[in-house]
Amino acid sequence: MSRNPYVRPVSKTGWWLKQPRYMRYMSREVTCIFIGALAMLMLWGLKRLSEGPAAYETFLASLRSPPGVLMLLLILAFSVHNATSWFNVTPKAMPVQIGEEFLAGKYIVGAHYAVWLLASLVVLLMAGVF
Amino acid sequence: MTPLKQRLVQLEVLRYDPEKDKAPRYQNYEVMCNEEWVVLDALTAVKESIDPTLNFRWSCHMAVCGSCGMMVNGEPKLSCHAFLRDYQGVIRVEPLANFPIERDLVTVADDFIDKLKRVKPYLIPKEKKTIEQGEFKQTPAQLMKYRQFSMCINCMLCYAACPEYSLQPKFIGPAAITLAHRYNLDSRDGGRDERQEVIATNEGVWECSFVGACSEVCPKAVDPAGALQQVKVASTLDWFKEHLLPGGKK
Numbered sequence: 001m002s003r004n005p006y007v008r009p010v011s012k013t014g015w016w017l018k019q020p021r022y023m024r025y026m027s028r029e030v031t032c033i034f035i036g037a038l039a040m041l042m043l044w045g046l047k048r049l050s051e052g053p054a055a056y057e058t059f060l061a062s063l064r065s066p067p068g069v070l071m072l073l074l075i076l077a078f079s080v081h082n083a084t085s086w087f088n089v090t091p092k093a094m095p096v097q098i099g100e101e102f103l104a105g106k107y108i109v110g111a112h113y114a115v116w117l118l119a120s121l122v123v124l125l126m127a128g129v130f
Numbered sequence: 131m132t133p134l135k136q137r138l139v140q141l142e143v144l145r146y147d148p149e150k151d152k153a154p155r156y157q158n159y160e161v162m163c164n165e166e167w168v169v170l171d172a173l174t175a176v177k178e179s180i181d182p183t184l185n186f187r188w189s190c191h192m193a194v195c196g197s198c199g200m201m202v203n204g205e206p207k208l209s210c211h212a213f214l215r216d217y218q219g220v221i222r223v224e225p226l227a228n229f230p231i232e233r234d235l236v237t238v239a240d241d242f243i244d245k246l247k248r249v250k251p252y253l254i255p256k257e258k259k260t261i262e263q264g265e266f267k268q269t270p271a272q273l274m275k276y277r278q279f280s281m282c283i284n285c286m287l288c289y290a291a292c293p294e295y296s297l298q299p300k301f302i303g304p305a306a307i308t309l310a311h312r313y314n315l316d317s318r319d320g321g322r323d324e325r326q327e328v329i330a331t332n333e334g335v336w337e338c339s340f341v342g343a344c345s346e347v348c349p350k351a352v353d354p355a356g357a358l359q360q361v362k363v364a365s366t367l368d369w370f371k372e373h374l375l376p377g378g379k380k
Binding site for chain 2: 002003004005006007008010012015016018019021022025029089091092093094095097099100101102
């Protein structure tokens with residue numbers, strides 16, 4: 001009897017199509033492209049601001065155009081997916097033990113949503129929405 | 131007493147004979163089973179009544195030994211815990227994914243065993259004690275800190291589910307890192323520095339990108355994905371302590 005183990009080939013590119021849970025993971029990972037795009041957009045806005053009021057107004061006008069609004073909506077949707085998918089797994093990374101029991105995950109997740117809401121309100125307040 | 135309900139079960143089993151086959155091939159079987167049986171029972175019925183050459187591992191038949199892990203319809207499962215009543219049509223049974231096939235449904239587990247040894251999954255006492263000095267005591271709260279992670283039965287389902295391990299076989303992987311974490315959390319243990327050298331590395335916890343599949347397939351609700359994220363947090367805190375705090379050890 002001889003040993004001759006067989007190693008099954010692995011697809012380097014199509015592996016994530018094999019399982020719904022891998023697709024869920026990729027849907028979370030792909031959000032980084034949109035978060036990255038938002039960061040680049042903010043940097044671009046800063047550059048335009050440094051070039052004077054006229055340049056900055058042109059930048060703002062381009063954001064208000066239909067393609068600009070569509071892009072911002074896409075970024076918002078993917079950012080929300082990114083944030084919520086990470087918030088929902090925080091109890092795994094940060095368990096809180098009180099005596100012999102662990103704090104229920106919903107409180108840890110809930111605290112993240114509460115801080116998010118608070119931060120959003122502060123930003124909206126600073127932007128003069130209220 | 132009502133007789134047990136019977137059902138003709140169709141199995142599609144991946145076979146591999148290392149002495150004859152160049153690659154694995156599927157073989158179909160039809161076997162009469164009790165509705166209450168599990169996939170492992172169906173395989174045993176095939177071996178006893180149809181094909182004695184079919185090879186598979188098992189031992190306890192009660193989800194404790196961790197020997198009978200297989201892919202059942204593409205999902206890593208303990209075959210003793212995969213109930214026939216949960217499956218319709220042809221049931222496809224394959225060896226655990228991400229491990230070389232030794233023969234039929236038997237995989238080569240050497241890589242996992244080697245990684246398990248490297249993380250030193252045993253108590254390395256903080257202080258040496260003689261038997262006369264008595265036992266190392268622990269409060270229930272100290273036990274609860276790591277108890278969940280101590281439930282691992284080394285069944286390797288988490289490795290079969292992990293795409294990181296599949297793409298990067300050097301990855302130490304979910305179960306081994308979880309067991310390292312289990313001992314690191316133990317109040318009696320003093321071996322964390324030794325284990326960190328193995329697990330707080332690129333091949334260790336930083337290879338994990340938190341797919342979370344390991345926790346979804348774990349038959350003992352160990353939550354390896356949770357353990358790995360906790361190791362990441364603890365290792366990051368170590369880095370900050372070393373590099374940012376005055377007098378931090380290098």
